[in-house]
Amino acid sequence: MNFDIAIIGAGIAGASAAHELAATYKVVVLERETQPGYHTTGRSAALYTEYYGNPIIRALTIASRPFFERPPPGFADHPLLLPRGVLFVATLDQDPAVDGFLRAAAAAGDSAVEIVRAEALRKVPVLAECALHRSLFEPDARDMDVHAIHQGFLRGLRARGGQVVTDAEIRRIERRGGRWRLHTPAGDFTAARIVNAAGAWADEIARLAGVAPIGLVPKRRTALTFDPPAGIDPAPWPMVCDIEDQFYFKPEAGRLLASPGDETPSPPCDAQPEEIDLALAVERVEAATTLKIARIVRKWAGLRSFVADKTPVVGPSRDGADFFWLAGQGGYGIMTSPAMARAVAALVRGEDLPADLRARNLTAPALSPARIGA
Ligand SMILES: Cc1cc2nc3c(=O)[nH]c(=O)nc-3n(C[C@H](O)[C@H](O)[C@H](O)COP(=O)(O)OP(=O)(O)OC[C@H]3O[C@@H](n4cnc5c(N)ncnc54)[C@H](O)[C@@H]3O)c2cc1C
Incomplete structure (x- = not known):
């Protein structure tokens, strides 16, 4: 099975990135568990707050708010944010x-x-x-409907022709002829690029791919x-x-x-x-x-x-531009997911960060694994 992009992990990070990237590319999301969201994504406190984390996190959170308040048509049938404070x-x-x-x-x-x-x-x-x-x-803090947000991303991905394959633990990764080959119990998948959204396992995925870890x-x-x-x-x-x-x-x-x-x-x-x-x-x-x-x-x-500076790691690895990180979301991964998904999608397309993120003083180097030598 051949794809432009294989995304590893169907938590909020993988689902949101896949939703963005499927607009342009043929995308598959490979998830080890039977249930996407089984790990950290399904265990959060579901709070959106603009007062949490360092200035980069806060900027990513604020840049995500318009998506939550006005998601694309059909994304959810009720509001994603509810008053809380x-x-x-x-x-x-x-x-x-x-x-x-x-x-x-x-x-x-x-x-x-x-x-x-x-x-x-x-x-x-x-x-x-x-x-x-x-x-x-x-x-202005809000409760988030995490289930609706996660399912909205996955539904939107499928509507754009993308696939989610569950029970597909990546056990081996090879690089052959300029493409990645990912071996899983659900079959082998090849892709031109990998997006590593494996949550707590992101460094393990890097090691499988022969890429330098980020010290997660x-x-x-x-x-x-x-x-x-x-x-x-x-x-x-x-x-x-x-x-x-x-x-x-x-x-x-x-x-x-x-x-x-x-x-x-x-x-x-x-x-x-x-x-x-x-x-x-x-x-x-x-x-x-x-x-x-x-x-x-x-x-x-x-x-x-x-990672050490508590800022997410988003961007291509130093070892080769075909392996992209989307990791280190810490305690902020749901509320920053729309902005981080747009950031990684732009970098995969070879572009700079979207203009609204740059307007908030976010830069590709500040998110890049290169800042920690990876
Ligand atoms: C108690 C708690 C409260 C929180 N509260 C908030 C909050 O209020 N607001 C907020 O924004 N954030 C909160 N967070 C943080 C948020 O939940 C995380 O930042 C976010 O869920 C991370 O998403 P993820 O997709 O990176 O990771 P995950 O949801 O863990 O997804 C990673 C996926 O990768 C898969 N995977 C791993 N290895 C492989 C492999 N080899 N092959 C295939 N698949 C693999 C895993 O099975 C998993 O499904 C909280 C977290 C906790 C624990």
Whole structure:
């Protein structure tokens, strides 16, 4: 089976890139699992926030917003973003973190609003006084419908003639006659170019292809859900986030979703929650609120993968322009996916980044694997 482009991984990165590239090329997406989205993409907190990550991440997030707000016709039959907001909270000893946050926001031209304790309590009445030494509100943060976004990309890809092949773990990659040959249990596939969107396994794919790795470190993050107290409907609450990402909680389908903000390095794997991290989430949420988490309803963990500078890696490898990276999405891969997909598609076509990304001071070298010598 011959293709112009083989994309490895059908998570949000692979699906969004495939959707873009299928407009111009004959594309196949090869996915090891039976279910696309089984790994990190299906395990996120589903939040869109323009206050998260370094300036490059923030620019990619803001550049993605128009796609989420006005997706192509037929992409989804309901809105992809829903109102949520984020309330950042800080204890007395977190004053310097609040000041740093405000400085970074001002430098980026953002308008983080510091609000008084009474207003924070009006938004989330279960917050404890000690957690509300200072608080900031981001009104424009949104809940994302991750399933609809992911399925929209995959449906759009198929409508453009692209294919998704599941149960197709790449086990061997060869370079013959200027083309790649990918060996999988679902058959062999040849392609002129590879896009490596394999999430936590992206460095393993590079090694199979004989390409220099980027030093990707997958980091486990844990989440759980629990019931709110009887008679309390948390649906209108914003997400509550510790100013230093030590915990967060947010409404989730009638329940509350919480995380201890853990970042434990892990080999690429089907990540599972550890008891210690679940206990930390419970302890931190209970310390910051009047909530009591008597029972964990659901628990899970996923791998957020980073390179050293915590900026995604998008672009051709140094070893040859036929191997493209789309990796290192960290904790921002859903909300940045439309912009990153357009970026990698432009680079595959041999163009510069799209004009709207360049207008946000994004450059191909800043995203390129060359910046880390790969
Ligand atoms: C708890 C948690 C909360 C998060 N919250 C948010 C949030 O609120 N907002 C946000 O934007 N992001 C969030 N993220 C981050 C986001 O989920 C990730 O950045 C994003 O899902 C990464 O997508 P991906 O496609 O790169 O990886 P994945 O979804 O992991 O996809 C990679 C795919 O590659 C496949 N693959 C690997 N090796 C092979 C092989 N050899 N052959 C074939 N296929 C292969 C895998 O099976 C997998 O399906 C969160 C993550 C976690 C864990």
